[in-house]
Amino acid sequence: MAKEDRGGGRRVMKNERYLPALILSSLTIMTAVFLFWELIEENFFANLDSSSLHFLYITRGVALGVILSAWSVWFILKYRRKYEQAQHGLQSQLFETEKLAALGELIGGVAHEVNNPVGIIISRLELMLSDAAEHNIPERFVRDLETLQKHASRIGTITQQLLSFSRKSGADYAPVDLNTVVSSTIPLIDHELKKKGIAIDFKLSPGLPKVKGNFNQLQQVLLNLLTNARDALAAGGQETTAQPVIQIGTWMTRAKDAVRLCVVDNGRGIAGEDRSRIFDPFYTTKKAGTGLGLSVSYGIVKEHGGTLTLGNDGQEGICGTCFTVALPAAGQGAYS
Incomplete structure (x- = not known):
């Protein structure tokens, strides 16, 4: 439970860093493209006239725009998939939480209905065992009563655990x-x-x-x-x-x-x-x-x-x- 909360916190932090990451990565690509293009100009296009250089600058801008557009589309699609996966995970967790809440209500009702008759059965078995000791009841009947008492007590323990499991908060602290x-x-x-x-x-x-x-x-x-x-x-x-x-x-x-x-x-x-x-x-x-x-x-x-x-x-x-x-x-x- 706590792990799921911490995981959700990490997802929120990643989403908050989405825009800065996109900007920084775009600036990195722009810098790399400009430096690469300057290196090409110095080594291969140093003797071009002004009109050719103007065309070269336009080409560089177009190439940079295409690269940045492709990068942005890839980046957005990547994080969109991650966001959709995280959203699906949160919806699944919410569904499981709702199921557990409904299960708790059901368990509490069933355990309460079972607990009362089990308590009566256990008390009657205790009385029967006490009477058996006073009236010399055959040993095999006593063993049967003890077996019944043992398993009735086990049912009582289980119902108490079920009641504890379904218990709502609100105890005195x-x-x-x-x-x-x-x-x-x-x-x-x-x-x-x-x-x-x-x-x-x-x-x-x-x-x-x-x-x-x-x-x-x-x-x-x-x-x-x-x-x-x-x-x-x-x-x-x-x-x-x-x-x-x-x-x-x-x-x-x-x-x-x-x-x-x-x-x-x-x-x-x-x-x-x-x-x-x-x-x-x-x-x-x-x-x-x-x-x-x-x-x-x-x-x-x-x-x-x-x-x-x-x-x-x-x-x-x-x-x-x-x-x-x-x-x-x-x-x-x-x-x-």
Whole structure:
């Protein structure tokens, strides 16, 4: 998204330089033609009388006019094609944006309708499991109830992600400490990481300025990134026999205008063909994935005026996959 905006900016700048480029190139051609013609006159037509020289000057002007006309036509046609291509690209982007907006509305409606009955199903299954423990229900029936509860919970998770994906902006923003977001999110997933033998390495910079945002939404972004790293490492994806590790780091940018949060794992990384689509809705490489976690996270970070980027995974040290969130420090504008 941000890339498309920057690309559009470059196209505007090129269009603004169109007329100066045409003038400068025309002057260059005129100078070259005059110098070339003067060289020819000095070497081949030095002894001509005044009437012949007059005719020669007229010929030089006509030749120069023809050359400049041909050059101008070529130049204009060239940039016209570029402009038409850029315009077509912008129209395509607008069409895709409108489709995504319509998709978001549809997703929100469907997810809302599904979420309520799923919540009732989950609560009834919990009651049935509680009754089963008190009334000595056969084990196979208990296992069936647990299976139903597991998959109903999965449906509930998916509908919540769909609701988050279709959510409109307008959440309450306040100064947020990213280090506090990290410390409050880790307990939500720490038990699962320990069960899978995954270590956490913290590299949190103290005294960071706060960012303006919604605490719960930023916590959701971090939890999504940690869940992705956990799934990648739990699948046995680390490159070496070393213990699987997730690194979490925070730091201030050199320009002191933004705070960054980085989640890195020592897994195998993301394949080249998947990297360009990793933030697309419903795109996933996991068998049990929904393809919404990163897309939702990307949207949340963008609403906060920040960026979520995929780093150079699988290249340096323990870095298997590296996601970086950059958010403007409180009081700063949008970061890009």
